[in-house]
Amino acid sequence: xxxxxxxxxxxxxxxxxxxxxxxxxxxxxxxxxxxxxxxxxxxxxxxxxxxxxxxxxxxxxxxxxxxxxxxxxxxxxxxxxxxxxxxxxxxxxxxxxxxxxxxxxxxxxxxxxxxxxxxxxxxxxx
Numbered sequence: 001x002x003x004x005x006x007x008x009x010x011x012x013x014x015x016x017x018x019x020x021x022x023x024x025x026x027x028x029x030x031x032x033x034x035x036x037x038x039x040x041x042x043x044x045x046x047x048x049x050x051x052x053x054x055x056x057x058x059x060x061x062x063x064x065x066x067x068x069x070x071x072x073x074x075x076x077x078x079x080x081x082x083x084x085x086x087x088x089x090x091x092x093x094x095x096x097x098x099x100x101x102x103x104x105x106x107x108x109x110x111x112x113x114x115x116x117x118x119x120x121x122x123x124x125x126x
Contacts (some may be wrong), residue, residue, distance in 0.1 A: 016050060018101040020067040023060075025050040026100075051105070053077075057091045063101060070095045085109055 001042035015063045016025045024044035028036075028116070062073045077089040092104045103108070 006052075012106065014026050014105045016047075016103040016105075018047060018103060019044065019064065020063070020095075020099055020101050023063055039072075051103070053091075053105070054087065055106075057089065059091055059103065060091065063095055066093045066095050067099075067101060 012031060013029075014035075015029040018024065019026050020045065024046055026044045028050065036050070047080045049061065051059065054060050057075045057077060059075065062075065065071075066073050070091075072092065075091040075093075079086045079088045086109070088108050090106050090108070092106075094102045094104075095098060096102055099126035
């Protein structure tokens with residue numbers, strides 16, 4: 001059973017619905033909209049404007065392929081190192097039954113420990 005009293009946690013995955021003919025984003029979920037805070041989008045957005053990582057992930061290259069073949073594609077970046085840890089990006093692109101394209105982008109963080117080494121927890125959970 002779902003607890004509706006609990007404060008909802010933000011969704012980290014970003015979802016975009018793309019028109020295959022114009023290659024413009026016609027819808028995005030709340031997580032993706034947060035990247036465009038303060039900008040009013042009444043008209044569809046170019047994919048490069050909606051998803052700044054388009055070229056790095058190679059999304060522009062596979063959009064026409066997925067649109068034509070219907071075969072899903074999964075794109076991954078190499079791990080990006082930061083002072084707080086490392087992050088990897090994954091983009092998945094699917095053609096929906098109505099022909100529109102669904103782009104999902106997720107990131108996975110691997111946090112560094114404060115000392116730079118991993119140690120087992122010393123907490124007593126009994």
